[in-house]
Amino acid sequence: MIHMIKLCVGIASVEELESYRDERAHWWDADYGEDVHVHRTRMMPKRRAEMEGVSSIYWVIAGAVACRQPILRLAPYTNAEGKNYCDIIMAPTLVRTVPYPKRPFQGWRYLRPEDAPPDLEAGANENSAELAAELARMGLI
Template sequence: MPLNLIKLSVGTETPETLEVFQAQRKRDHGVIFHQTRMFPKRRDEIIAGGSIYWVIKGQIRARQLVTDIIRVEDQDGRSMTRFILDSKLVLVHNRRHRAFQGWRYFREEDVPPDLGENDSLDHDLPEDMALELEKLGLL
């Protein structure tokens, strides 16, 4: 069974702003990736079909398939880890999640389901208001 990760998407407001950032990274580097210091001990389980789940503004909002995990060096020669990501960002049912540092393994039983074709987050409400109502359990 593939292993998933969870990570805060710092600096993004919505899944759409994450897509814009990643599109620029793909133009600049030819691939979408997230770079971090720690290398996962369970690499093979992750690249066997696992995803990285993105926490945006306190909510798990989207996921991306992790296609590879490689070691690279930064500009100062320090060893870094690069999670190579699929270009498709899959929206998931929003779920609250507290802030944390770095990335974490994400247990299968905690993973929110993907949004299906007939699912919608469109509430005819401003996104900030819809998210606040979701946090309160009213939507």
């Protein structure tokens, strides 16, 4: 199993990502059902078979890994001009993680399970996430 990590460009918080996650599929004329979140990226992972149905995409928001979404499947998509893409079809559930600082990078990267930040405990709120982010910046978690 291998995860994926990606910058969530143009998003300032987990709440902002939650507010429009359902709209993305409609922006790209992709119809994978009502209860999914779709993100289109340029490259199809070569390790696709290791990811579908068992991995997550970890979102980097405002310089830190902030949450993850389970990856249901990866679907090839070709636009009208013949350009190939990969649609990442995810469960709509956003699982907050212990914030982990991450520098900007292009595209997406693989993330080994042992390098993935742990989930925040159930019931954690914005204050717990901010406290965890500060502790991570200090190198204490």
